[in-house]
Amino acid sequence: MNAVAALKLRTSEQVRANNSGVTPRIPSSSSTALRSGDFGSPVLGCSRPFKGGGLLLLTILGMAVVASATPLATEAWEYNRESILHGEWSRLLTGHMTHWNFDHLFWDAATFLLLGIACVWRSVGRTVATLLGAAAAISASLLLFQPEMATYRGLSGLDSALFTLLAAMIWRESRRDGRWKLGALAMMAAAGFLAKAAYESATGTTLFVDSSAAGFIPLASAHLIGGAVGALVGLGGRSALARPLR
Numbered sequence: 001m002n003a004v005a006a007l008k009l010r011t012s013e014q015v016r017a018n019n020s021g022v023t024p025r026i027p028s029s030s031s032t033a034l035r036s037g038d039f040g041s042p043v044l045g046c047s048r049p050f051k052g053g054g055l056l057l058l059t060i061l062g063m064a065v066v067a068s069a070t071p072l073a074t075e076a077w078e079y080n081r082e083s084i085l086h087g088e089w090s091r092l093l094t095g096h097m098t099h100w101n102f103d104h105l106f107w108d109a110a111t112f113l114l115l116g117i118a119c120v121w122r123s124v125g126r127t128v129a130t131l132l133g134a135a136a137a138i139s140a141s142l143l144l145f146q147p148e149m150a151t152y153r154g155l156s157g158l159d160s161a162l163f164t165l166l167a168a169m170i171w172r173e174s175r176r177d178g179r180w181k182l183g184a185l186a187m188m189a190a191a192g193f194l195a196k197a198a199y200e201s202a203t204g205t206t207l208f209v210d211s212s213a214a215g216f217i218p219l220a221s222a223h224l225i226g227g228a229v230g231a232l233v234g235l236g237g238r239s240a241l242a243r244p245l246r
Contacts, residue, residue, distance in 0.1 A: 053120035053127055060131075061109055064097040064155060068105045074098045079139060079152035092139035098153040100216045107208045108155035115162035122169045126233050127162070134161035134229040138222045146221070156206075157222040161230035163193055168234025190231075197223050 079095025099105040119127040174183030201220035
């Protein structure tokens with residue numbers, strides 16, 4: 001009986017609405033999503049995905065600081081080819097969080113934080129995929145194709161991945177919104193990245209870190225591999241970035 005009464009009530013309401021020429025109001029999914037804060041607007045507050053992405057960035061930076069402050073952690077986490085071949089596979093990931101000195105850590109960590117925030121704000125999923133993919137690809141390439149590389153340290157390969165990811169996402173946004181100047185800026189950033197890698201490869205030095213004082217040689221191939229992963233992730237998937245966070 002209750003169901004029949006409810007049906008009659010709704011039917012009568014529809015009849016009155018039709019007679020009066022008033023269209024019944026139906027809540028839209030977009031307004032509901034806006035009220036729930038899914039878009040991560042700074043006015044509405046950060047969504048859970050954004051907070052999760054920020055937590056990942058802080059975890060990586062925290063591990064980098066711990067490794068730098070604790071020599072035993074550095075030795076246990078660095079990419080060490082011999083140790084990896086003996087089964088310490090975790091070094092393929094943790095090696096990126098170790099550094100040669102404070103100057104190396106400072107520049108790598110500062111760049112990682114700034115680029116990471118910009119990327120997470122646009123897409124948490126792409127940022128996580130880029131970091132994991134770049135870390136694995138760089139270490140795998142060292143292990144398979146550069147047997148002469150006994151040890152490797154630094155976040156610079158992941159920094160390169162975040163840089164090209166950000167450039168790719170900005171380029172996609174420019175195409176979606178018809179902002180050709182923004183797209184040109186993204187293309188210039190990509191060209192600058194390639195020029196930097198070419199300079200490091202030709203000179204054996206870095207632009208920001210005094211590699212000679214730290215006693216290491218910059219590995220341009222790691223930067224290029226990381227950059228390739230970031231670009232692929234940024235340009236792949238759905239053609240339009242409909243939502244800042246997903």
